[in-house]
Amino acid sequence: MKLLLIGSGGREHALAWKLSQSSHVEQILVIPGNPGIAQVPKCQCTDLALDDLQKVADFAEENSVDLTVVGPEATLVAGIADIFRSRGLPIFGPDKAAAELEGSKAFSKRLMQKYHIPTAAFQVCTDLETAKAFITEHGAPIVVKADGLAAGKGVVVAMTVKEALDAVTEMMADHKFGSAGASVVLEEFMDGEEASLLAFTDGKIVIPMIASQDHKRVNDGDEGPNTGGMGAYAPAPVMTETLRIKAVETILKPVIAALNKEGRTYCGCLYAGLMIKGDTIKVVEFNCRFGDPETQVVLPLLDSDLAQIMLACATGTLDVSMVQWKQQAAVCVILASGGYPASYPKGLPITGLDEVDAMEDVMVFHAGTKTVDGRIVTNGGRVLGVTALGADIRAAQEKAYAAVGKIHFDGEHHRTDIAWRALARAEEKR
Secondary structure: OEEEEEEOOHHHHHHHHHHOOOOOOOEEEEEEOOHHHHOOOOEEEOOOOOOOHHHHHHHHHHOOOOEEEEOOHHHHHOOHHHHHHHOOOOEEOOOHHHHHHHHOHHHHHHHHHHOOOOEOOEEEEOOHHHHHHHHHHHOOOEEEEEOOOOOOOOEEEEOOHHHHHHHHHHHHHOOOOHHHHOOEEEEEOOOOEEEEEEEEEOOOOEEEOOOEEEOOEEEHHHEEEEOOOOEEEEOOOOOOHHHHHHHHHHHHHHHHHHHHHOOOOOOEEEEEEEEEEOOEEEEEEEEOOOOOOOHHHHHHHEOOOHHHHHHHHHHOOOOHHHOOEOOOEEEEEEEEOOOOOOOOOOOOEOEOHHHHHOOOOEEEEEOOEEEEOOEEEEOOOEEEEEEEEEOOHHHHHHHHHHHHOOOEOOOOEOOOOOOHHHHHHHHHHO
16 A cells, blocks of 8 residues: 655654554655654655645655545645545545634534534634623633634633733734634633543544643643643543543534534544543544644554554544554653744754664654754754653653653753643552
8 A cells, every 4th residue: 555644743753653564555655744754664755845735636646645644734624635535536634624623613613512512612703802892791711712723822721801812912913823813712711631532533433542631831830831732641541431432422423423414524533622620521622633742642552553544534444443552651742942932943953863763662753853964953843752652651751751861952942741640640549
């Protein structure tokens, strides 16, 4: 089987790494890829622009690709799956209509409201004065979300009215996120602990993955501004097996059924960001693709052939027997550029990667790197994701940080407390 993988980040590196392990996969063509993906067996990176999706489909046809896997949400929201399916090319990912589940937070909230899927109370505002009036009337804490895609950064959890007013002004008047902030969703603040539950689906069958937990804030103790994710771990103990089943039955299956009723067939990876308090689960957000950095901890725990699962999703033949999991834990620590998520330097040499490559059960996934004169240098805010497997969360965490200590670049920043909630929970039980 010949695959085409779309994307260039840590998520796509993890996908390439796992897909390459399939005995059914002969070659993985990657557009555009990154230096880490280029080192994965069977992978060949191609620098083809993603702004013309018809040309990407031409490339797939010319290379006799058997299955295309899409990483980034923007490419799915732009309608790549529609183009590929119109040409009879199997693709893992929802079409444009179904991808609106992530592409528009207003659409997603209205869909949940219509089909009684549990989520926070909300108000959609299309002009700044209405948004300000709503915030002033309802007070804080309140959550402000840009309606469109904002690379994981268009959400502000405002603890004061001033924070909320500043956030809507930045989004709607200052256009901080471009057209994504033309309208905003104002949400009731939800108290609890978040978890991410991803699932494979062919539009009919929904098979949940192992629950994980992302760390959005840039600094230890969940302090500082939101980022695209500073680390993750799996399994997340807050999501008990009872709660996982409840989430599947009350959230994941209902939203796939709702989309079907709306004439929007969903195939691929469904991501549910969930807020858990006691035995109550509510949706924070849906994404139409694998999470980043959740993918970097979930896929290493998959004890099945990812390529076969994805092909089954794309062809409507998914079966629960295809998906098995390892009885281990995984922790991923993101190494970021100094200054991230604000401005940061690029082009800084990275050392220590070869030393970490020699470690057992440790993977380094490239997120923001490039090769200059044969050396790997920084080229993004989130530069690397260091993932380690262990018998439990503590063992995986210790191994991950041992690996992190071997990697260096000027100004490198990482959190030192990834998985702290799981470890605190374990201490309470002792």
